[in-house]
Amino acid sequence: SRCRHVTVTGGLIGRSWAMVFAAAGFKVKLYDIVQQQIKSALENIRKQMKELEESGFLKGALSAEQQLALISGCTDLREAVEGATFIQECTPENLDLKKKIFGQLDLIVDDNVILSSSTSCLLPTKLFTGLQHVKQCIVSHPVNPPYFVPLVEIVPHPETDPSTIERTYALMKKIGQSPVKLNKEIEGFVLNRLQYAVISEAWRLVGVRISNYCERYRDGMKLVLNTFGPVPEYSGEVEQKVNQAMSEKIPVVPKHLDSRREWRDECLARLAKLKIQMKSD
Ligand code: NAI
Structure with missing residues (x-):
């Protein structure tokens, strides 16, 4: 069988993805430019898996030790993606940074690997347009943390190959997630459109004192909400x-x-x- 190998980065979402893939028996490479992030990610994953195993909530058929043995760290991009069949990009939500990373990947990957982004708000046309491997590119938007919340929004670029969509969907199913396919991109995808609509109405009703949340999501929320249509007729x-x-x-x-x-x-x-x-x- 093909090399079952996935590459992700070492932040919050990357760690959780790594656990999801390892639970399903996939080899995982954690790639990060910050060495310390890999170290703390591996430590944190070990701690989480051990606790989950003790409480009986560890996913998959393998023991925590067996799953941990599948995950390794790496600070060299070329080495990280070597032999990978699927790359789940989980770098910070910054268009320029992500474009740079996909640009780098574009130069070194083969014609088979899937390049998948965890982005919450950046549209595939913004991320992938112009890449040589655009057919292999897709957004797989998770919910935090994917280990416990299985929903994944699969959002193709207009030039994404149908087989990329199908393979990504099948992989997500295989690792126990609940993928939902979007036919085309839209600001906020579906989940955040729904979420932002509810949050906005809560805001109108009472106001919420969560300045950290606002700081991080203010711009993205306004962007999505500005694309909402008029009040529906419901008929x-x-x-x-x-x-x-x-x-x-x-x-x-x-x-x-x-x-x-x-x-x-x-x-x-x-x-x-x-x-x-x-x-x-
Ligand atoms: P984070 O800040 O926890 O992790 C980002 C990681 O990327 C860090 O370990 C950082 O060292 C690393 N990094 C920075 N520059 C890099 C580079 N040039 N090359 C390789 N690695 C680099 O961020 P988080 O929260 O994990 O978010 C990652 C992505 O997941 C974002 O696109 C975000 O929108 C998406 N996402 C986040 C959710 C959340 O609730 N946190 C939910 C769904 C998606």
């Missing part, structure tokens, strides 16, 4: 489309609706149990 074609899709998923007959409700209530019960557990910790 007509869209209503019919949504209604039809929902009816196809869960037929509007008591038998199906009841079992769906049961499923939902079970989930809510488990969530409530988790909340109680979290309070008592």
